[in-house]
Amino acid sequence: xxxxxSGDSVVDRIVRLIAAFPQDVHALQLSELAERAGLPxxxxxxxxxxxxxxxxxxxxxxxxxxxxxxxxxLVNRTSPTLALRQAAMPxxxxxxxxxNQNVNLAVLDGWEALFVERLSRRGSVANRAQVAGRMPVHIxxxxxxxxxxxxxxxxxxxxxxxxxxxxxxxxxDVRGLLAETAHQGFAQLKxxxxxxxxxxxxxxxxxxxxxxxxxxxxxxxxxMRLQALVPALQTAARGIARRLADS
Amino acid sequence: xxxxxSGDSVVDRIVRLIAAFPQDVHALQLSELAERAGLPxxxxxxxxxxxxxxxxxxxxxxxxxxxxxxxxxLVNRTSPTLALRQAAMPxxxxxxxxxNQNVNLAVLDGWEALFVERLSRRGSVANRAQVAGRMPVHIxxxxxxxxxxxxxxxxxxxxxxxxxxxxxxxxxDVRGLLAETAHQGFAQLKxxxxxxxxxxxxxxxxxxxxxxxxxxxxxxxxxMRLQALVPALQTAARGIARRLADS
DNA sequence: TGGGAAGGTCCCATTGAACGGAAGCGGGGG
DNA sequence: CCCCCGCTTCCGTTCAATGGGACCTTCCCA
Numbered sequence: 001x002x003x004x005x006s007g008d009s010v011v012d013r014i015v016r017l018i019a020a021f022p023q024d025v026h027a028l029q030l031s032e033l034a035e036r037a038g039l040p041x042x043x044x045x046x047x048x049x050x051x052x053x054x055x056x057x058x059x060x061x062x063x064x065x066x067x068x069x070x071x072x073x074l075v076n077r078t079s080p081t082l083a084l085r086q087a088a089m090p091x092x093x094x095x096x097x098x099x100n101q102n103v104n105l106a107v108l109d110g111w112e113a114l115f116v117e118r119l120s121r122r123g124s125v126a127n128r129a130q131v132a133g134r135m136p137v138h139i140x141x142x143x144x145x146x147x148x149x150x151x152x153x154x155x156x157x158x159x160x161x162x163x164x165x166x167x168x169x170x171x172x173d174v175r176g177l178l179a180e181t182a183h184q185g186f187a188q189l190k191x192x193x194x195x196x197x198x199x200x201x202x203x204x205x206x207x208x209x210x211x212x213x214x215x216x217x218x219x220x221x222x223x224m225r226l227q228a229l230v231p232a233l234q235t236a237a238r239g240i241a242r243r244l245a246d247s
Numbered sequence: 248x249x250x251x252x253s254g255d256s257v258v259d260r261i262v263r264l265i266a267a268f269p270q271d272v273h274a275l276q277l278s279e280l281a282e283r284a285g286l287p288x289x290x291x292x293x294x295x296x297x298x299x300x301x302x303x304x305x306x307x308x309x310x311x312x313x314x315x316x317x318x319x320x321l322v323n324r325t326s327p328t329l330a331l332r333q334a335a336m337p338x339x340x341x342x343x344x345x346x347n348q349n350v351n352l353a354v355l356d357g358w359e360a361l362f363v364e365r366l367s368r369r370g371s372v373a374n375r376a377q378v379a380g381r382m383p384v385h386i387x388x389x390x391x392x393x394x395x396x397x398x399x400x401x402x403x404x405x406x407x408x409x410x411x412x413x414x415x416x417x418x419x420d421v422r423g424l425l426a427e428t429a430h431q432g433f434a435q436l437k438x439x440x441x442x443x444x445x446x447x448x449x450x451x452x453x454x455x456x457x458x459x460x461x462x463x464x465x466x467x468x469x470x471m472r473l474q475a476l477v478p479a480l481q482t483a484a485r486g487i488a489r490r491l492a493d494s
Numbered sequence: 495t496g497g498g499a500a501g502g503t504c505c506c507a508t509t510g511a512a513c514g515g516a517a518g519c520g521g522g523g524g
Numbered sequence: 525c526c527c528c529c530g531c532t533t534c535c536g537t538t539c540a541a542t543g544g545g546a547c548c549t550t551c552c553c554a
Contacts, residue, residue: 011294025329047258050256054262056262073356076323079319132319132323
């Protein structure tokens with residue numbers, strides 16, 4: 001069918017290659033990488049060599065391959081999250097200090113909350129939200145805060161396509177959650193992600209009152225004091241919004 | 248000369264394309280991107296469309312193009328700096344709180360210090376060290392701390408190839424700086440980067456006493472109190488080293 | 495209101511870069 | 525010693541990538 005037997009372009013292959021690395025990193029064998037990416041060994045070998053030549057991949061110990069520093073550099077010096085992160089960091093630190101809890105910052109991408117930054121307290125509760133990790137909208141307070149503060153049209157789109165693989169929750173449940181979140185101005189989710197934790201998130205709004213990001217905390221169930229958490233988060237979220245608008 | 252008139256592979260072009268974005272981001276026009284990358288407009292157009300299809304690039308307002316969220320995600324969930332960053336963040340925050348100064352974390356890459364993370368105090372002195380930014384070894388305290396704690400062979404390599412474009416400092420000056428840094432266990436650079444600031448950096452050492460990273464602060468000239476800064480940095484650096492070793 | 499410049503998109507013949515099977519290499523384990 | 529299993533290199537085939545040119549907007553200025 002093509003120069004490539006599988007009919008995909010070089011771009012496709014490169015993406016498959018870098019996407020083939022699992023979260024935990026730590027370098028893969030060439031053959032394992034080839035398998036994960038679904039590419040012939042020879043092709044993988046050639047592409048890896050080229051990418052490594054640019055420093056996008058690096059040779060690890062024992063002939064293994066891992067993502068390279070140069071790739072990290074290229075992406076992180078021009079990332080679309082830079083401005084957001086810079087605006088948010090000081091406030092996230094404040095929250096972490098004052099509330100003594102894990103803090104996270106997320107944006108919406110394709111009906112999932114994508115976590116842009118996270119500060120974890122040393123001995124704090126487990127926090128599923130990895131940096132650059134994702135969570136479905138309907139099971140993360142961040143996701144709810146983000147979707148609940150979007151155009152009605154977008155929300156409807158979301159509900160229309162909504163389907164829970166486990167079938168535990170229906171569109172109506174989610175509609176309720178979103179309505180509650182929009183009404184209250186913050187999202188809360190108790191023991192959904194993790195039975196012993198509670199997630200709270202507030203939106204960071206632009207001038208049009210649409211969420212461009214969400215700011216959240218994950219706290220142990222027993223330590224819940226909404227009265228203390230929500231106002232602090234909202235204050236911080238407004239601070240972030242202001243700095244975003246300024247820049 | 249080739250399928251491509253310029254004799255470079257698709258990989259080359261893609262790298263040129265994403266490397267063409269300047270630090271400040273904010274989206275480029277297609278034609279500007281083409282020019283910066285040194286690619287024909289048509290080719291740029293095609294590649295951009297493909298990359299955008301994977302979310303590696305995104306359409307900005309007014310037909311402009313910018314790096315995409317998906318690219319950020321792919322790279323940051325598997326980056327080689329993840330472990331380092333995770334180990335270092337809590338200590339960096341401590342330093343920032345206790346010393347009330349800008350803190351930065353760097354690694355060595357090709358005779359330059361590559362800044363992996365930075366925490367800036369709100370109204371603090373200007374800090375040249377952007378996240379994902381670089382500084383030559385001989386004019387950054389981070390760079391000196393990193394090179395001063397490497398194999399003798401590597402240091403020699405560095406000195407051999409050393410050439411200051413401005414001709415202000417010679418290899419012997421640098422040798423002196425490195426020796427002093429190695430002897431003292433920390434690097435200091437007064438008013439080099441910025442006339443009103445002082446940079447201090449300590450190495451984060453592995454079991455073999457080689458620097459895998461550097462931890463530094465940038466402080467206003469007048470506030471200099473080495474006695475206070477250096478021990479705090481060294482303590483933090485050891486903490487980071489320990490956490491790295493554990494993981 | 496019309497003309498023209500600038501930026502983006504589409505078309506399509508040409509061609510060499512990309513492909514990947516096969517064969518070579520190397521080390522470690524039996 | 526030999527075999528196995530990964531990585532590397534070779535090389536003939538082929539079609540994906542290429543980019544000049546034409547076309548289409550949109551915007552600005554006369």
